[in-house]
Amino acid sequence: MNNKPFRLKRSAVATAVGLCLIGGGFAMAQQQPLEPVQWDKRRLDQLDRNVRRLERALTQRNAAGQPVLVEPDPEVVVLQGQVEIFERRLGDLEATFRRVNAESERLTFDLDEANRNNRELSSRVGTLENRLKQMEEEAELNAPIEANSPTGNAAGDLQAAMRLSGDDARRGMRALETVTVTWPDTPQAREAFSRLGDMYVASRDNAGAVSFYAQALNGWPRTPWAAETTLKLAEALRVTDRKTQACATLTDFTRRYGEAATAQQKTRATQMRSRAECS
Numbered sequence: 137m138n139n140k141p142f143r144l145k146r147s148a149v150a151t152a153v154g155l156c157l158i159g160g161g162f163a164m165a166q167q168q169p170l171e172p173v174q175w176d177k178r179r180l181d182q183l184d185r186n187v188r189r190l191e192r193a194l195t196q197r198n199a200a201g202q203p204v205l206v207e208p209d210p211e212v213v214v215l216q217g218q219v220e221i222f223e224r225r226l227g228d229l230e231a232t233f234r235r236v237n238a239e240s241e242r243l244t245f246d247l248d249e250a251n252r253n254n255r256e257l258s259s260r261v262g263t264l265e266n267r268l269k270q271m272e273e274e275a276e277l278n279a280p281i282e283a284n285s286p287t288g289n290a291a292g293d294l295q296a297a298m299r300l301s302g303d304d305a306r307r308g309m310r311a312l313e314t315v316t317v318t319w320p321d322t323p324q325a326r327e328a329f330s331r332l333g334d335m336y337v338a339s340r341d342n343a344g345a346v347s348f349y350a351q352a353l354n355g356w357p358r359t360p361w362a363a364e365t366t367l368k369l370a371e372a373l374r375v376t377d378r379k380t381q382a383c384a385t386l387t388d389f390t391r392r393y394g395e396a397a398t399a400q401q402k403t404r405a406t407q408m409r410s411r412a413e414c415s
Contacts, residue, residue, distance in 0.1 A: 283318040290324035342372040363393035383414035
């Protein structure tokens with residue numbers, strides 16, 4: 137018998153190795169697809185006997201110094217090489233994925249920081265815009281009063297100023313003062329002074345109201361609001377501790393507007409005389 141290692145041909149090796157791999161739970165690729173085998177107890181027993189017979193033959197040859205060398209299937213070698221290539225590529229992809237993840241985390245952090253900065257900048261810009269708006273409003277409201285007629289006539293300007301007073305007190309006051317400057321010595325200017333006095337009283341500035349009421353009553357106008365404005369002037373004088381002037385104003389009320397005054401106004405005048413301790 138030849139002492140050289142026994143080499144199985146490719147077909148014999150494929151058959152033997154196939155049987156071994158099937159017994160261990162693996163499958164080897166074949167050249168041609170086989171018909172599916174119906175495994176029953178008889179076939180399984182036969183397969184078991186064949187595997188045991190093959191094992192004994194291999195053991196005997198190895199014991200006799202004639203080891204069986206199974207040449208690797210070239211297709212298996214190719215597949216192993218491809219697997220190694222795939223593994224390297226997979227490693228490269230994993231490394232790339234890790235780099236992308238790290239870059240994504242960095243970009244996310246940068247984006248969050250940029251958003252925070254944008255919010256802070258937006259807040260600061262909003263604050264500055266509000267301050268600028270307030271400064272513009274203050275500059276507008278504190279600018280010198282100049283003659284200006286939005287409607288082109290005194291009555292229209294007065295009505296517009298009174299409507300504005302209901303929505304914006306400061307702008308309304310400025311509009312009423314504009315009426316007094318634009319249309320001096322008119323009934324509308326005197327009524328605007330009276331309205332200004334009311335607004336100063338509402339803001340608890342009775343001293344300021346006295347001046348406007350006095351200007352409204354300059355010349356003792358014969359208008360529907362004159363009697364009421366006289367009583368308001370007297371009350372503002374009393375509140376600011378000018379009782380003598382308050383009593384004199386109440387005397388003027390009786391002399392100039394007493395006949396046309398309402399019963400309620402006359403009652404109020406009597407009560408105000410008592411509070412001012414008029415003689």
